[in-house]
Amino acid sequence: ASPLDKDQMQGLRGVREFLKVRTSYDVLPLSFRLVVLDIDLLIKKSLNILIQNGIVSAPLWDSRNSTFAGLLTSTDYINVIQYYCQFPHDLNQVDQFRLSSLRDIERAIGVLPLETVSVHPMRPLYEACRRMLKTRARRIPLVDIDGETGRETVVSVITQYRILKFIAVNNEQHTMLLKKPVRDLGLGTYKNLATTTMNSSVLDVIHLMVKYNISAVPVVDQDYRLLNVFEAVDVIPCIRGGAYDELSSTVGEALSRRAEDFGGIYTCGEDDRLDSIFDTIRKSRVHRLIVIDDDCRLRGIISLSDILKHVLLFGEEDDTIRGGSGSLR
Ligand code: ADP
Structure with a gap:
């Protein structure tokens, strides 16, 4: 294994030990x-x-x-x-x-x-x-x-x-060893992405989330550039007061109903390393990272479950559910 691989494993092991001694x-x-x-x-x-x-x-x-x-x-x-x-x-x-x-x-x-x-x-x-x-x-x-x-x-x-x-804040000495880029780790999902557009209806997106069993759908333009992300929680303001007819409104309209303090969406590139993703988690309220290329075109999506899976299971011999993308599904 390369020194990079060794460091990566050492970092992951450090985090796993930490999780075993904390409640x-x-x-x-x-x-x-x-x-x-x-x-x-x-x-x-x-x-x-x-x-x-x-x-x-x-x-x-x-x-x-x-x-x-x-x-x-x-x-x-x-x-x-x-x-x-x-x-x-x-x-x-x-x-x-x-x-x-x-x-x-x-x-x-x-x-x-x-x-x-x-x-x-x-x-x-x-x-x-x-x-x-x-x-x-x-x-x-x-x-x-x-x-x-x-x-x-x-x-x-x-x-x-x-x-x-909690991991990010307390394990800087371990997460700094995670220097392998997202691309090499196969972290996240890059094929068969569910996407939507600003003009689609909220109901269509809801059906997508149910069909794929996912909690967010990237919103793209006609060139596949990332504009926003519709999240499962965005449904809540849409049906406030039992106004189910609002579900026929567009994704664009629904996103404009987000709370003032909405934390924004987070992106990364395929060359970004896991340590920098942990830096982002340490500093911000990240619920997923959308992977884009230099032209802001959608490439993939890294969910928190993808990261957690990698941290816990990558390289574990006895496990059938490896750290790779979407292998649980
Ligand atoms: P979480 O479990 O962290 O809430 P999701 O339910 O959104 O995350 O993601 C579950 C799995 O589906 C992950 O492996 C993720 O990479 C993948 N995934 C998430 N969003 C999409 C999408 N829009 N299209 C295809 N796959 C996705």
């Missing part, structure tokens, strides 16, 4: 706020609460049985939209749906319920990461048992983003 609890900030929603809440109202709090997901609570009832994410809203498309005359009913109906909606449109995996906050972070990759979950609730009542409590939720940020 999910370590990732949490000293003080944080957790919005938990009761499953008796109307779905319509839940949208407003997410928007008002500037969040895109929340744990659900079943107060009748005092149990944790899963995670609410943008996928659930996408399911409601699919339901509405399949049963358009049911708009009144859609309006009256509560969060407790989400499972019925999944059944009605024929999607498999997402497996809700949770981890104990004091288990090694490495375990939470492996579980995320295995189930393709983008976020995992930390569930503990209350010592006094013996009941489940949701401590917080950790996301791929938070974990990669």
Whole structure:
């Protein structure tokens, strides 16, 4: 192996050791706020609460049985939209749906319920990461048992983003060894990319995200130049207040509804190295990197799951799911 390969492996091993001696609890900030929603809440109202709090997901609570009832994410809203498309005359009913109906909606449109995996906050972070990759979950609730009542409590939720940020901030001595360029690592997806245009309808993009099971679709012009990225979370403001007819509006219109504090999109080139990607993660709120060439033409997409997969699994002998692009799919 070249010195570059050796360094790369040493850096990855360093990060893996780090993940084994830290817990999910370590990732949490000293003080944080957790919005938990009761499953008796109307779905319509839940949208407003997410928007008002500037969040895109929340744990659900079943107060009748005092149990944790899963995670609410943008996928659930996408399911409601699919339901509405399949049963358009049911708009009144859609309006009256509560969060407790989400499972019925999944059944009605024929999607498999997402497996809700949770981890104990004091288990090694490495375990939470492996579980995320295995189930393709983008976020995992930390569930503990209350010592006094013996009941489940949701401590917080950790996301791929938070974990990669935590790695980036605490492992500079390891990530600086990751000098191999994205091209050599085969990091990300470069074939059969799902893309859209500014004039496509929001509904078309939603169908693309469902079909490919992805959380973002690059928006390109007629020369395949990158203009923007439509993300699954961009669906939320589109259906605020139960205005499902707005889904026929264009991608361009929908993107103009983004919150003021939208963090922007991040790009990189195929010659960029993994260490510089970790620098970007350390400094910014990155949810994926869009790979472009010198003319700003779309080349590929590197998701946080692609990065996490590489960090955990690359070079691991015993593993069938290697670090390469999209091999899980
Ligand atoms: P994450 O799991 O981090 O939210 P995605 O669900 O968007 O990321 O990505 C899942 C897989 O699909 C990744 O391997 C990623 O490279 C690939 N992918 C992401 N977006 C697209 C797209 N628009 N077209 C094709 N493949 C994509």
